[in-house]
Amino acid sequence: MKLWAHLTAGMLVAMATVISAQAGELRGTGDMGVVIERASGSLLVVENTARSQLARVEGLGDLSHASVVYSRDARYAFVFGRDGGLSKVDILTAKVVKRVIQGGNSIGGAISQDGRLVAVSNYEPGGVKVFDAQTLDLVADIPTGSKTVGLVDAPGNRFVFSLYDAGEIWVADMGDPATPKITKFPDVGSQPYDALVTPDGRYYIAGLFGEDGMVLVDLWNVDKGPRRILDGYGRGEEKLPVYKMPHLEGWAIAGDKAFVPAVGRHEVLVVDTNTWKEVGRIPAHGQPVFVMAQPDGRQVWVNFAFPLNDTIQVIDTQSQQIIQTLTPGKGVLHMEFTPRGEEVWMSVRDLDVIKVLDTASFAQKVELPAAKPSGIFFTWRAGRIGL
Amino acid sequence: MKTWGLKPWTPRSALKRAVFAVPLVCVGSLSAASVASDISTARQAELMYVLEQDCGSCHGLTLKGGLGPALLPDRLSDRHVDDLAAIILDGVPGTPMPPWRPLLEPQEATWLAHVLKSGARVK
Numbered sequence: 001m002k003l004w005a006h007l008t009a010g011m012l013v014a015m016a017t018v019i020s021a022q023a024g025e026l027r028g029t030g031d032m033g034v035v036i037e038r039a040s041g042s043l044l045v046v047e048n049t050a051r052s053q054l055a056r057v058e059g060l061g062d063l064s065h066a067s068v069v070y071s072r073d074a075r076y077a078f079v080f081g082r083d084g085g086l087s088k089v090d091i092l093t094a095k096v097v098k099r100v101i102q103g104g105n106s107i108g109g110a111i112s113q114d115g116r117l118v119a120v121s122n123y124e125p126g127g128v129k130v131f132d133a134q135t136l137d138l139v140a141d142i143p144t145g146s147k148t149v150g151l152v153d154a155p156g157n158r159f160v161f162s163l164y165d166a167g168e169i170w171v172a173d174m175g176d177p178a179t180p181k182i183t184k185f186p187d188v189g190s191q192p193y194d195a196l197v198t199p200d201g202r203y204y205i206a207g208l209f210g211e212d213g214m215v216l217v218d219l220w221n222v223d224k225g226p227r228r229i230l231d232g233y234g235r236g237e238e239k240l241p242v243y244k245m246p247h248l249e250g251w252a253i254a255g256d257k258a259f260v261p262a263v264g265r266h267e268v269l270v271v272d273t274n275t276w277k278e279v280g281r282i283p284a285h286g287q288p289v290f291v292m293a294q295p296d297g298r299q300v301w302v303n304f305a306f307p308l309n310d311t312i313q314v315i316d317t318q319s320q321q322i323i324q325t326l327t328p329g330k331g332v333l334h335m336e337f338t339p340r341g342e343e344v345w346m347s348v349r350d351l352d353v354i355k356v357l358d359t360a361s362f363a364q365k366v367e368l369p370a371a372k373p374s375g376i377f378f379t380w381r382a383g384r385i386g387l
Numbered sequence: 388m389k390t391w392g393l394k395p396w397t398p399r400s401a402l403k404r405a406v407f408a409v410p411l412v413c414v415g416s417l418s419a420a421s422v423a424s425d426i427s428t429a430r431q432a433e434l435m436y437v438l439e440q441d442c443g444s445c446h447g448l449t450l451k452g453g454l455g456p457a458l459l460p461d462r463l464s465d466r467h468v469d470d471l472a473a474i475i476l477d478g479v480p481g482t483p484m485p486p487w488r489p490l491l492e493p494q495e496a497t498w499l500a501h502v503l504k505s506g507a508r509v510k
Contacts, residue, residue: 065444082453193454
Protein backbone atom coordinates (compact mmCIF):
# COMPACT_ATOMS: atom_id res chain seq x y z
CA MET A 1 0.00 0.00 0.00
CA LYS A 2 2.91 2.34 0.56
CA LEU A 3 4.56 3.10 -2.73
CA TRP A 4 6.72 6.05 -2.02
CA ALA A 5 9.57 8.08 -0.81
CA HIS A 6 11.70 9.56 -3.47
CA LEU A 7 12.98 13.04 -3.07
CA THR A 8 13.76 14.40 -6.50
CA ALA A 9 15.44 17.67 -7.30
CA GLY A 10 12.07 19.31 -7.51
CA MET A 11 10.91 17.88 -4.22
CA LEU A 12 8.32 15.86 -6.02
CA VAL A 13 6.92 13.37 -3.60
CA ALA A 14 4.79 10.54 -4.85
CA MET A 15 2.26 9.48 -2.32
CA ALA A 16 -0.08 6.60 -2.02
CA THR A 17 -2.84 7.56 0.28
CA VAL A 18 -3.95 5.09 2.85
CA ILE A 19 -6.49 7.48 4.18
CA SER A 20 -8.81 8.21 1.34
CA ALA A 21 -12.37 7.68 2.38
CA GLN A 22 -12.98 6.75 -1.23
CA ALA A 23 -10.75 3.75 -0.79
CA GLY A 24 -13.45 2.44 1.51
CA GLU A 25 -11.01 1.76 4.33
CA LEU A 26 -11.56 2.89 7.88
CA ARG A 27 -8.73 4.22 9.99
CA GLY A 28 -8.29 6.02 13.27
CA THR A 29 -6.56 9.37 13.55
CA GLY A 30 -4.64 8.67 16.78
CA ASP A 31 -1.28 8.33 15.04
CA MET A 32 -1.83 11.18 12.62
CA GLY A 33 -0.78 14.79 12.52
CA VAL A 34 0.08 17.73 10.32
CA VAL A 35 3.27 19.60 9.45
CA ILE A 36 3.06 23.27 8.48
CA GLU A 37 4.92 24.19 5.28
CA ARG A 38 5.13 27.82 6.06
CA ALA A 39 6.43 29.34 2.86
CA SER A 40 4.02 27.63 0.49
CA GLY A 41 0.84 27.95 2.54
CA SER A 42 0.38 24.21 2.70
CA LEU A 43 0.44 21.47 5.27
CA LEU A 44 1.43 17.84 5.12
CA VAL A 45 -0.80 15.20 6.64
CA VAL A 46 1.47 12.61 8.26
CA GLU A 47 1.25 9.50 10.42
CA ASN A 48 3.76 8.41 13.01
CA THR A 49 3.32 4.63 12.98
CA ALA A 50 5.00 3.96 9.64
CA ARG A 51 6.39 7.54 9.71
CA SER A 52 4.98 8.54 6.37
CA GLN A 53 3.38 11.46 4.61
CA LEU A 54 -0.15 10.86 3.50
CA ALA A 55 -1.18 14.00 1.67
CA ARG A 56 -0.54 17.69 1.15
CA VAL A 57 -3.27 20.27 1.68
CA GLU A 58 -2.75 23.59 -0.09
CA GLY A 59 -4.24 27.06 -0.20
CA LEU A 60 -3.93 27.95 3.47
CA GLY A 61 -2.45 31.43 3.06
CA ASP A 62 0.47 32.94 4.99
CA LEU A 63 1.50 30.29 7.47
CA SER A 64 4.44 32.01 9.11
CA HIS A 65 3.98 31.31 12.78
CA ALA A 66 0.96 29.13 12.05
CA SER A 67 -0.34 26.87 14.77
CA VAL A 68 -2.92 24.13 14.99
CA VAL A 69 -5.46 22.77 17.45
CA TYR A 70 -7.61 19.68 16.95
CA SER A 71 -11.31 19.03 17.23
CA ARG A 72 -12.12 16.74 20.14
CA ASP A 73 -12.73 13.82 17.77
CA ALA A 74 -9.18 14.39 16.46
CA ARG A 75 -10.38 14.49 12.88
CA TYR A 76 -10.27 18.19 12.11
CA ALA A 77 -7.23 20.44 12.36
CA PHE A 78 -7.98 24.12 12.94
CA VAL A 79 -5.12 26.04 11.35
CA PHE A 80 -4.43 29.59 12.52
CA GLY A 81 -2.55 31.50 9.82
CA ARG A 82 -0.60 34.70 10.14
CA ASP A 83 -2.83 36.42 7.59
CA GLY A 84 -5.89 36.04 9.80
CA GLY A 85 -7.06 32.92 8.01
CA LEU A 86 -8.76 30.24 10.08
CA SER A 87 -8.99 26.95 8.19
CA LYS A 88 -10.71 23.75 9.23
CA VAL A 89 -8.95 20.80 7.61
CA ASP A 90 -10.31 17.26 7.55
CA ILE A 91 -7.16 15.19 7.94
CA LEU A 92 -8.91 11.99 6.84
CA THR A 93 -9.85 13.35 3.44
CA ALA A 94 -7.05 15.95 3.29
CA LYS A 95 -9.51 18.68 2.38
CA VAL A 96 -10.15 22.19 3.62
CA VAL A 97 -13.77 21.93 4.74
CA LYS A 98 -14.12 25.56 5.78
CA ARG A 99 -11.95 28.65 5.72
CA VAL A 100 -12.65 32.16 6.99
CA ILE A 101 -10.51 35.29 7.09
CA GLN A 102 -11.29 36.46 10.60
CA GLY A 103 -8.70 39.14 11.22
CA GLY A 104 -5.80 40.97 9.64
CA ASN A 105 -2.92 39.46 11.49
CA SER A 106 -3.37 36.58 13.87
CA ILE A 107 -1.03 34.80 16.20
CA GLY A 108 -2.68 31.68 17.55
CA GLY A 109 -5.75 29.96 18.79
CA ALA A 110 -7.36 27.52 21.16
CA ILE A 111 -10.33 25.18 21.34
CA SER A 112 -12.65 25.22 24.33
CA GLN A 113 -12.89 22.45 26.92
CA ASP A 114 -16.21 21.28 25.48
CA GLY A 115 -14.88 21.35 21.93
CA ARG A 116 -17.63 23.67 20.71
CA LEU A 117 -15.71 26.92 20.40
CA VAL A 118 -12.54 27.88 18.56
CA ALA A 119 -10.90 31.15 19.61
CA VAL A 120 -8.29 33.11 17.66
CA SER A 121 -6.08 35.86 19.04
CA ASN A 122 -5.16 38.73 16.75
CA TYR A 123 -2.50 41.41 16.52
CA GLU A 124 -4.69 43.29 14.03
CA PRO A 125 -7.30 44.30 15.05
CA GLY A 126 -6.25 43.52 18.58
CA GLY A 127 -8.46 41.03 20.33
CA VAL A 128 -9.95 37.56 20.38
CA LYS A 129 -12.66 36.22 18.10
CA VAL A 130 -14.62 33.13 19.02
CA PHE A 131 -16.12 30.81 16.40
CA ASP A 132 -18.46 27.84 16.34
CA ALA A 133 -16.20 24.81 15.86
CA GLN A 134 -18.72 23.14 13.56
CA THR A 135 -19.52 25.99 11.21
CA LEU A 136 -16.78 28.58 11.87
CA ASP A 137 -19.56 31.15 12.32
CA LEU A 138 -18.57 34.05 14.56
CA VAL A 139 -19.99 33.60 18.05
CA ALA A 140 -18.26 36.35 20.03
CA ASP A 141 -15.83 39.20 19.44
CA ILE A 142 -13.66 40.41 22.30
CA PRO A 143 -11.73 43.54 21.26
CA THR A 144 -8.76 44.33 23.47
CA GLY A 145 -7.18 47.35 21.78
CA SER A 146 -3.83 45.59 22.02
CA LYS A 147 -1.86 42.89 20.28
CA THR A 148 -3.26 39.78 21.91
CA VAL A 149 -1.07 36.76 22.64
CA GLY A 150 -0.78 33.66 24.79
CA LEU A 151 -4.35 32.47 24.18
CA VAL A 152 -5.12 29.14 25.86
CA ASP A 153 -8.16 27.13 26.84
CA ALA A 154 -8.77 26.39 30.51
CA PRO A 155 -11.25 24.24 32.47
CA GLY A 156 -14.59 25.83 33.15
CA ASN A 157 -14.89 26.48 29.41
CA ARG A 158 -12.68 29.52 29.75
CA PHE A 159 -10.20 31.18 27.45
CA VAL A 160 -7.25 33.07 28.92
CA PHE A 161 -5.04 35.51 27.01
CA SER A 162 -2.56 38.36 27.43
CA LEU A 163 -2.37 41.89 26.04
CA TYR A 164 1.14 42.55 24.75
CA ASP A 165 0.90 46.34 24.48
CA ALA A 166 -1.29 46.94 27.51
CA GLY A 167 0.38 44.48 29.91
CA GLU A 168 -2.86 42.81 30.95
CA ILE A 169 -4.23 39.27 31.37
CA TRP A 170 -7.90 38.59 30.64
CA VAL A 171 -9.93 35.52 31.60
CA ALA A 172 -13.05 34.96 29.48
CA ASP A 173 -15.75 32.65 30.84
CA MET A 174 -17.63 31.22 27.86
CA GLY A 175 -20.55 29.85 29.87
CA ASP A 176 -22.80 31.86 27.58
CA PRO A 177 -20.69 31.94 24.41
CA ALA A 178 -22.41 34.95 22.89
CA THR A 179 -21.73 37.09 25.96
CA PRO A 180 -18.39 36.11 27.50
CA LYS A 181 -17.83 37.17 31.11
CA ILE A 182 -14.42 38.84 31.21
CA THR A 183 -12.19 39.19 34.26
CA LYS A 184 -9.36 41.65 33.59
CA PHE A 185 -6.03 41.92 35.39
CA PRO A 186 -4.23 45.17 34.55
CA ASP A 187 -0.53 45.97 35.10
CA VAL A 188 0.74 42.40 35.14
CA GLY A 189 4.11 43.43 33.69
CA SER A 190 5.77 44.77 30.58
CA GLN A 191 5.10 43.12 27.22
CA PRO A 192 3.75 39.63 27.92
CA TYR A 193 4.85 37.85 24.71
CA ASP A 194 3.42 34.34 25.10
CA ALA A 195 1.87 32.14 27.75
CA LEU A 196 1.01 28.58 28.68
CA VAL A 197 -1.32 26.74 30.97
CA THR A 198 -0.10 23.81 33.08
CA PRO A 199 -1.32 20.36 31.98
CA ASP A 200 -3.87 20.26 34.81
CA GLY A 201 -5.28 23.55 33.61
CA ARG A 202 -4.67 25.26 36.92
CA TYR A 203 -1.89 27.79 36.35
CA TYR A 204 -1.69 30.28 33.50
CA ILE A 205 1.82 31.62 33.11
CA ALA A 206 2.82 34.47 30.82
CA GLY A 207 6.40 35.29 29.88
CA LEU A 208 7.46 38.93 29.85
CA PHE A 209 9.68 40.46 27.21
CA GLY A 210 9.90 43.95 28.67
CA GLU A 211 11.29 42.83 32.03
CA ASP A 212 12.83 39.76 33.60
CA GLY A 213 10.11 37.62 35.07
CA MET A 214 6.88 35.76 34.45
CA VAL A 215 3.32 36.23 35.65
CA LEU A 216 1.21 33.47 37.14
CA VAL A 217 -2.58 33.32 37.53
CA ASP A 218 -4.05 30.51 39.65
CA LEU A 219 -7.20 29.65 37.69
CA TRP A 220 -8.62 27.77 40.69
CA ASN A 221 -8.43 31.00 42.67
CA VAL A 222 -8.77 33.72 40.10
CA ASP A 223 -9.88 36.22 42.75
CA LYS A 224 -6.35 36.15 44.19
CA GLY A 225 -5.11 37.83 41.02
CA PRO A 226 -1.81 37.48 39.21
CA ARG A 227 1.48 36.90 40.93
CA ARG A 228 4.99 37.69 39.69
CA ILE A 229 7.39 34.76 39.57
CA LEU A 230 11.06 34.45 38.60
CA ASP A 231 11.38 38.16 39.24
CA GLY A 232 14.61 39.68 37.98
CA TYR A 233 16.14 36.43 36.82
CA GLY A 234 18.45 38.38 34.53
CA ARG A 235 19.86 40.15 37.59
CA GLY A 236 20.08 43.37 35.63
CA GLU A 237 22.73 42.03 33.28
CA GLU A 238 22.83 43.27 29.71
CA LYS A 239 20.54 41.16 27.58
CA LEU A 240 21.84 39.32 24.56
CA PRO A 241 20.04 40.04 21.28
CA VAL A 242 16.94 37.87 20.81
CA TYR A 243 16.70 36.97 17.12
CA LYS A 244 13.59 34.90 17.67
CA MET A 245 11.08 35.19 20.48
CA PRO A 246 10.87 32.14 22.73
CA HIS A 247 7.64 30.18 22.76
CA LEU A 248 5.85 28.89 25.80
CA GLU A 249 3.67 26.35 24.06
CA GLY A 250 3.49 23.18 26.06
CA TRP A 251 5.09 22.91 29.39
CA ALA A 252 8.40 21.30 30.09
CA ILE A 253 7.58 19.78 33.42
CA ALA A 254 9.18 16.84 35.18
CA GLY A 255 8.03 15.91 38.65
CA ASP A 256 7.81 19.20 40.47
CA LYS A 257 10.30 21.03 38.25
CA ALA A 258 9.45 23.16 35.26
CA PHE A 259 11.89 24.16 32.55
CA VAL A 260 11.39 27.50 30.78
CA PRO A 261 13.39 29.56 28.28
CA ALA A 262 15.16 32.67 29.58
CA VAL A 263 14.75 35.77 27.42
CA GLY A 264 17.97 37.43 26.22
CA ARG A 265 20.07 34.86 28.04
CA HIS A 266 21.40 31.61 26.70
CA GLU A 267 19.90 29.63 29.53
CA VAL A 268 17.05 27.33 30.47
CA LEU A 269 15.58 28.25 33.86
CA VAL A 270 14.46 25.56 36.29
CA VAL A 271 11.49 26.40 38.51
CA ASP A 272 10.06 24.56 41.52
CA THR A 273 6.33 24.28 40.83
CA ASN A 274 5.46 24.12 44.54
CA THR A 275 7.04 27.45 45.41
CA TRP A 276 7.40 28.92 41.87
CA LYS A 277 10.95 29.90 42.79
CA GLU A 278 13.93 29.52 40.50
CA VAL A 279 15.96 26.51 41.61
CA GLY A 280 18.50 26.34 38.84
CA ARG A 281 19.61 27.49 35.45
CA ILE A 282 21.19 25.46 32.72
CA PRO A 283 23.64 27.20 30.36
CA ALA A 284 22.60 26.40 26.80
CA HIS A 285 23.88 26.70 23.24
CA GLY A 286 21.88 29.82 22.39
CA GLN A 287 18.62 31.68 23.01
CA PRO A 288 16.13 28.86 23.65
CA VAL A 289 12.94 29.00 21.57
CA PHE A 290 11.03 25.83 22.47
CA VAL A 291 11.76 23.95 25.70
CA MET A 292 9.74 20.76 25.42
CA ALA A 293 9.45 17.80 27.77
CA GLN A 294 8.99 14.28 26.53
CA PRO A 295 5.64 12.81 27.58
CA ASP A 296 7.40 10.92 30.39
CA GLY A 297 9.18 14.05 31.58
CA ARG A 298 12.52 12.29 31.63
CA GLN A 299 14.19 14.51 29.05
CA VAL A 300 13.65 18.05 27.86
CA TRP A 301 14.48 19.03 24.29
CA VAL A 302 15.50 22.57 23.40
CA ASN A 303 15.89 24.35 20.07
CA PHE A 304 17.46 27.75 19.52
CA ALA A 305 17.03 31.10 17.82
CA PHE A 306 18.78 32.25 14.65
CA PRO A 307 21.73 32.13 13.95
CA LEU A 308 22.30 29.18 16.28
CA ASN A 309 19.25 27.29 15.05
CA ASP A 310 21.06 24.27 13.64
CA THR A 311 21.37 22.67 17.06
CA ILE A 312 19.17 20.77 19.50
CA GLN A 313 20.14 20.10 23.09
CA VAL A 314 18.67 17.45 25.36
CA ILE A 315 18.48 17.98 29.13
CA ASP A 316 18.26 15.06 31.55
CA THR A 317 15.70 16.22 34.09
CA GLN A 318 17.10 14.15 36.96
CA SER A 319 20.59 15.64 36.82
CA GLN A 320 19.48 18.93 35.18
CA GLN A 321 22.44 18.55 32.83
CA ILE A 322 22.66 18.73 29.07
CA ILE A 323 23.39 15.17 28.02
CA GLN A 324 23.23 15.49 24.25
CA THR A 325 23.92 18.15 21.63
CA LEU A 326 22.68 17.32 18.15
CA THR A 327 23.02 19.23 14.89
CA PRO A 328 20.14 18.14 12.66
CA GLY A 329 20.73 21.06 10.26
CA LYS A 330 20.05 24.76 9.90
CA GLY A 331 16.62 26.02 10.83
CA VAL A 332 15.30 23.53 13.38
CA LEU A 333 12.01 25.28 14.06
CA HIS A 334 9.86 22.87 16.01
CA MET A 335 9.68 19.43 17.61
CA GLU A 336 6.83 17.08 18.35
CA PHE A 337 6.86 13.80 20.27
CA THR A 338 4.95 10.71 19.30
CA PRO A 339 2.02 10.12 21.68
CA ARG A 340 4.08 8.22 24.26
CA GLY A 341 7.39 9.78 23.39
CA GLU A 342 9.57 7.03 21.95
CA GLU A 343 10.33 9.23 18.95
CA VAL A 344 10.57 12.93 18.24
CA TRP A 345 9.85 14.61 14.92
CA MET A 346 11.69 17.82 14.12
CA SER A 347 11.31 20.24 11.23
CA VAL A 348 14.60 21.34 9.66
CA ARG A 349 13.53 24.30 7.57
CA ASP A 350 16.66 25.05 5.57
CA LEU A 351 17.17 21.43 4.54
CA ASP A 352 13.49 21.07 3.61
CA VAL A 353 13.17 17.92 5.68
CA ILE A 354 11.54 16.48 8.75
CA LYS A 355 13.84 14.26 10.79
CA VAL A 356 12.51 11.57 13.11
CA LEU A 357 14.77 10.54 16.00
CA ASP A 358 14.64 7.85 18.66
CA THR A 359 14.43 9.70 21.98
CA ALA A 360 16.41 7.07 23.89
CA SER A 361 19.30 6.39 21.48
CA PHE A 362 19.11 9.73 19.58
CA ALA A 363 19.51 7.72 16.37
CA GLN A 364 17.78 9.08 13.29
CA LYS A 365 14.98 6.79 12.14
CA VAL A 366 13.93 8.49 8.94
CA GLU A 367 14.04 11.72 7.02
CA LEU A 368 10.97 12.98 5.17
CA PRO A 369 10.86 15.75 2.57
CA ALA A 370 8.86 18.86 3.42
CA ALA A 371 8.92 22.37 1.96
CA LYS A 372 10.19 24.82 4.61
CA PRO A 373 8.56 22.90 7.46
CA SER A 374 7.77 24.66 10.73
CA GLY A 375 5.20 23.55 13.29
CA ILE A 376 4.43 19.84 13.73
CA PHE A 377 1.17 18.96 15.48
CA PHE A 378 0.00 15.42 16.27
CA THR A 379 -3.58 14.53 17.12
CA TRP A 380 -2.79 13.52 20.72
CA ARG A 381 -3.20 17.25 21.41
CA ALA A 382 -6.96 16.84 20.91
CA GLY A 383 -7.39 15.52 24.46
CA ARG A 384 -4.97 17.84 26.25
CA ILE A 385 -5.78 20.99 28.17
CA GLY A 386 -4.01 24.03 26.82
CA LEU A 387 -2.75 22.58 23.52
CA MET B 388 -7.77 4.68 -4.79
CA LYS B 389 -6.94 8.34 -5.04
CA THR B 390 -3.46 9.77 -4.85
CA TRP B 391 -2.48 13.35 -4.24
CA GLY B 392 0.21 14.71 -6.48
CA LEU B 393 2.64 17.18 -4.98
CA LYS B 394 3.65 20.20 -6.96
CA PRO B 395 7.37 20.52 -7.53
CA TRP B 396 8.86 23.21 -5.40
CA THR B 397 12.39 24.46 -5.58
CA PRO B 398 13.97 26.87 -3.20
CA ARG B 399 16.32 27.87 -5.99
CA SER B 400 13.67 29.31 -8.26
CA ALA B 401 12.50 31.65 -5.53
CA LEU B 402 16.02 32.83 -4.84
CA LYS B 403 16.79 33.37 -8.51
CA ARG B 404 13.78 35.61 -8.84
CA ALA B 405 14.84 37.53 -5.80
CA VAL B 406 18.42 38.09 -6.82
CA PHE B 407 17.52 39.22 -10.31
CA ALA B 408 14.67 41.37 -9.11
CA VAL B 409 16.72 43.53 -6.83
CA PRO B 410 19.15 45.32 -9.14
CA LEU B 411 16.27 46.33 -11.41
CA VAL B 412 14.84 48.62 -8.78
CA CYS B 413 15.98 52.19 -8.28
CA VAL B 414 15.33 54.02 -5.06
CA GLY B 415 15.90 57.75 -4.85
CA SER B 416 19.30 58.75 -6.09
CA LEU B 417 21.01 55.56 -5.11
CA SER B 418 20.03 52.22 -6.53
CA ALA B 419 20.18 48.95 -4.72
CA ALA B 420 22.35 47.78 -7.58
CA SER B 421 25.14 50.21 -6.70
CA VAL B 422 24.97 49.24 -3.04
CA ALA B 423 24.94 45.62 -4.06
CA SER B 424 28.12 45.85 -6.11
CA ASP B 425 30.23 44.85 -3.11
CA ILE B 426 27.89 42.08 -2.00
CA SER B 427 28.29 38.78 -3.78
CA THR B 428 25.31 37.26 -5.53
CA ALA B 429 25.45 34.30 -3.15
CA ARG B 430 25.42 36.62 -0.14
CA GLN B 431 22.52 38.61 -1.59
CA ALA B 432 20.56 35.40 -1.91
CA GLU B 433 21.43 34.53 1.69
CA LEU B 434 20.29 37.95 2.88
CA MET B 435 17.01 37.65 1.00
CA TYR B 436 16.46 34.27 2.63
CA VAL B 437 17.13 35.69 6.08
CA LEU B 438 14.81 38.61 5.31
CA GLU B 439 11.96 36.32 4.36
CA GLN B 440 12.42 33.54 6.90
CA ASP B 441 14.01 35.13 9.95
CA CYS B 442 12.80 38.73 9.74
CA GLY B 443 9.54 37.14 8.57
CA SER B 444 9.18 35.37 11.92
CA CYS B 445 8.19 38.70 13.47
CA HIS B 446 7.25 40.87 10.48
CA GLY B 447 5.34 38.16 8.57
CA LEU B 448 6.65 36.08 5.68
CA THR B 449 5.04 38.60 3.35
CA LEU B 450 6.29 41.48 5.53
CA LYS B 451 2.72 42.55 6.28
CA GLY B 452 3.56 42.71 9.96
CA GLY B 453 3.25 40.57 13.05
CA LEU B 454 4.71 41.27 16.45
CA GLY B 455 6.85 43.70 14.47
CA PRO B 456 5.39 46.34 12.14
CA ALA B 457 4.70 45.89 8.43
CA LEU B 458 7.75 46.51 6.26
CA LEU B 459 6.02 47.11 2.94
CA PRO B 460 7.22 49.97 0.68
CA ASP B 461 4.18 52.18 1.30
CA ARG B 462 4.82 51.96 5.03
CA LEU B 463 8.47 52.91 4.57
CA SER B 464 8.16 55.61 1.90
CA ASP B 465 8.93 58.45 4.29
CA ARG B 466 11.81 56.66 6.00
CA HIS B 467 15.36 57.34 4.86
CA VAL B 468 17.47 54.36 3.86
CA ASP B 469 20.11 55.33 6.42
CA ASP B 470 17.54 55.38 9.22
CA LEU B 471 16.25 51.95 8.25
CA ALA B 472 19.82 50.61 8.06
CA ALA B 473 20.48 52.04 11.53
CA ILE B 474 17.42 50.27 12.92
CA ILE B 475 18.54 47.00 11.33
CA LEU B 476 22.05 47.37 12.75
CA ASP B 477 21.21 48.63 16.24
CA GLY B 478 17.66 47.48 16.86
CA VAL B 479 14.95 49.43 18.67
CA PRO B 480 15.47 49.49 22.44
CA GLY B 481 12.35 48.65 24.40
CA THR B 482 10.95 46.51 21.60
CA PRO B 483 11.76 42.96 20.44
CA MET B 484 13.67 44.36 17.41
CA PRO B 485 17.22 43.10 18.03
CA PRO B 486 20.47 44.66 16.84
CA TRP B 487 21.73 42.76 13.77
CA ARG B 488 25.18 44.36 13.81
CA PRO B 489 26.78 41.17 15.17
CA LEU B 490 25.55 39.34 12.07
CA LEU B 491 25.53 41.95 9.28
CA GLU B 492 27.98 44.37 7.66
CA PRO B 493 26.75 47.99 7.54
CA GLN B 494 26.56 47.92 3.73
CA GLU B 495 24.47 44.75 3.93
CA ALA B 496 22.00 46.56 6.20
CA THR B 497 21.90 49.45 3.71
CA TRP B 498 21.25 46.99 0.88
CA LEU B 499 18.41 45.39 2.89
CA ALA B 500 16.94 48.83 3.55
CA HIS B 501 16.89 49.47 -0.22
CA VAL B 502 15.27 46.09 -0.79
CA LEU B 503 12.56 46.88 1.76
CA LYS B 504 11.87 50.35 0.36
CA SER B 505 11.72 49.04 -3.20
CA GLY B 506 9.49 46.11 -2.39
CA ALA B 507 11.76 43.65 -4.17
CA ARG B 508 10.51 40.42 -2.74
CA VAL B 509 11.51 36.85 -2.47
CA LYS B 510 8.04 35.95 -3.67
